[in-house]
Amino acid sequence: MHEVNFDGLVSPTHNFSGLAIGNLASTRSSGRISRPREAALQGLDKMWALARRGVPQAFLPPQLRPSLPTLKRLGFLGDEAEILQQAFEQAPDWFAACSSASAMWTANAATIAPSIDTADGRVHLTPANLVTNFHRSIEVTETASTLKSIFSSEAHFVHHPPLPATPMFADEGAANHIRLTCGDSSALHVFVYGTTAADRANGPKRFPARQSLEGCQAVARLHQLPESRVLFLRQNPDAIDAGAFHNDVVSVGHENVFLYHEETFANPEESLESIRSKFDGPLHSIPVTSRELTLKQAVDSYLFNSQIVTLPNGRMLMVCPLECLENPSVQELIKTKIVTTDSPISEVLYLDLRQSMNNGGGPACLRLRVLLTSAELDSLPERIFLTENSSAFLRHWIEQHYPEELTLADLACAHRYFANSRALANLKRWIGI
Ligand code: SUG
DSSP states (O other), X not given: OEEEEEEEOOXXXXXXXXXXXXXXXXXXXXXXXXXXXXXXXXHHHHHHHHHHTTOOEEEEOOOOSSOHHHHHHTTOOSSHHHHXXXXXXXXXXXXXXXXOOGGGOGGGTEEEEOTTTSTTSSEEEEEOOOTTSXXXXXXXXXXXXXXXXXXXXXXXXXXXXXXXXXXXXXXOGGGGEEEEOOTTXXXXXXXXXXXXXXXXXXXXXXXXXXXXXXHHHHHHHHTTOOGGGEEEEEBOHHHHHTTOOSGGGTEEEXXXXXXXXXXXXXXXXXXXXXXXXXXXXXOXXXXXXXXTSOHHHHHHHOGGGOEEEEOTTSOEEEEEEHHHHTXXXXXXXXXXXXXXXXXXXXXXXXXXXXXXXXXXXXXXXXEEEEEEOHHHHHTSOGGGBOOHHHHHHHHHHHHHHOOSOBOGGGGGOHHHHHHHHHHHHHHHHHHTO
């Protein structure tokens, strides 16, 4: 099996509009001038750093923004220039939502079950409905069609439509799903939810819970996962209220490694016991206590949003944002608990992802993991994979088309919209999708 990371290529319209309630970095960055070229190159550097080390790496193309189809649905009429101008002047908040580059955080694009885990032996994909935030809900239609054109073999892939777009089925994809496995053992799928229709009262008080139990249950059923290999665990509402808007802000799992903050789950002891007892094999769990790292420090540093990958030599590498290097408590944890002699994680790579981090997107937010057999992998378009050639092509394409700086007002310019539209169409043509 090959675990391929599909990173979202950052869009030329990356901007800071403070759209994501409960995502503290997004709120803090609201109105800042963004640096789209730097953002895209930071993302590309991460992809290439992993590809160069032999970790299979691919990308999903950006979506065109502002979303004119959405602005039209909201009643803005006329030609492109008129729609953009009217929306910007009359409804700047809606305009900002329709301009978000949020499709770059592909951990929220979909939940995917590998063929070795599913009853029919095919890979199952369900795009997330992202119903909690308007700006994110706009991504869904194009994400679904992009996934269909990349994973196009019907013999290998089953595409489910996104769940009904209503809070009862709120779904934010792989960011709230952890697949744990040990060698050839059957994998355990841990779905983490923040709310359920049966018990809204015990949810977060300050910020929205973006993942529902009902959404998790529907995805597990659609993906034909055996009941015995699935767990549904509730997020700690206090963690959501402290800024853990997705579970991947407070815990991360990879193969048999589970790194988590002790305040991750609503019922910590019971939840961890159920993981331990259902997991088939020795679990390398790394609990982090609140004394070692407060929830606030976890959210600020994004330690748990680090990306853990297996290198060709079988050892694991953890990709951390630079913010982890700057935090002494995180450094202490890495030294004493994460990269130790008995840990499968043998190395840490620190990367500058500040443009994405300032919108609340760390290394793990930027990637969607897809576990594939060789035959499944061979059925994908060749150019979505990062190689020396494709990475050089993307670098040049970014340098050619991305502005150094951007404000929301710049996005109302029709000339820029058409230029981005042409550039993205060319990119898709080049990929062959
Ligand atoms: O949904 N930020 C994204 C960040 C997603 C991070 N993903 C994971 N944790 N897996 C979000 O909150 C900010 C956009 C803005 O404010 O303009 C935003 O949508």
